[in-house]
Amino acid sequence: MPFMTDVVLPCLNEAAALPWLLARMPDGYRPILADNGSSDGSPEVARSFGARVVDVPRRGYGAAVHAGLLAADPADGVVCVMDADGSFDPAQLPLLADPVRAGDVDLACGRRRPTTAGAWPPHARLGNAVLARRIRRETGVPVHDIAPMRAARRDALLALGLTDRRFGYPLELLLAAARTGWRITETDVDYRPRASGTRSKVTGTVRGTLRAVADMRAVLAR
Structure with missing residues (x-):
């Protein structure tokens, strides 16, 4: 039986x-929309493209990702996570999933490479750079991004016992994976402007970025 890799989409x-994103999902990759209380019909759009929808009443990026991981099928083992805002191209998911499936790495992270000047606002890029530098200094893991697009084995991710349910989740993941001795790699992935008329909850405003940075600093403090 061919493998089927679940793709968790916190939303x-x-x-x-979603139409562009889900239409570009590669063969063998199955989207799971972890919906965090959308009021714009996101679940209905996702279902119309054949995606599985998981309702996540608790607000927060980490809460959505965790619920998606629990819903993923453990049979294949490898699971991907990526934002649902159209900033990443699902066609590039095999770049991350294949090395994990081959057993070459434990956590494959996408390093954002903006396709246009406006894809990644300066305030968000700066915040990411500061956090990544601290991760490199404290763990020795040579990452330059906080892995908003990634692949790993589902059971191993759950075994890390991550507790952050807000924007600190990706940072907690990197720190826990480093402590556990995981083999972590980075691969360049395209970072596109979001879908027209939408704004990121994190990078779209300085306030959103500061809130995310505060969540991540709380993780570092722990």
């Missing part, structure tokens, strides 16, 4: 981005 009001 809050991304109806405008």
Whole structure:
């Protein structure tokens, strides 16, 4: 039987981005929309493209990702996570999933490479760079991004026992994986402007970025 890799898509009001995103999902990759209370019809759009939808009443990026991981089929073992806002191209998921499936790495991370000047606002890029530098200094893991697009084995991810349910989740993941001795790699992936008419909950405003940075600093403090 051919493998089927689940792709967890944490989502809050991304109806405008989902048609493009889901239409580009590669063969053998099955989308799971972890919906965080969308009011714009995102779940209905996702279902119309054949995606599985998991309702996540608890707000927060980490809460959505965790619920998606629990819903993923353990049979294949490898699971991907990526934002549902259209900023990443699902066609590039095999770049991350294949090395994990081959057993070459434990956590494959996508390093954002903006396709246009406006795809990654300066305030968000700066915040990411500061956090990545601290991760490199404290763990020795040579990462330059906080892995908003990634692949790993589902059971191993759950075994890390991550507890953050907000925007600190990706940072907690990297720190826990480093402590556990995981083999972590980075691969360049395209980072596109979001779907027209939408704005990121994190990078779209300085306030959103500061809130995410505060969540991540709380993780570092722990």
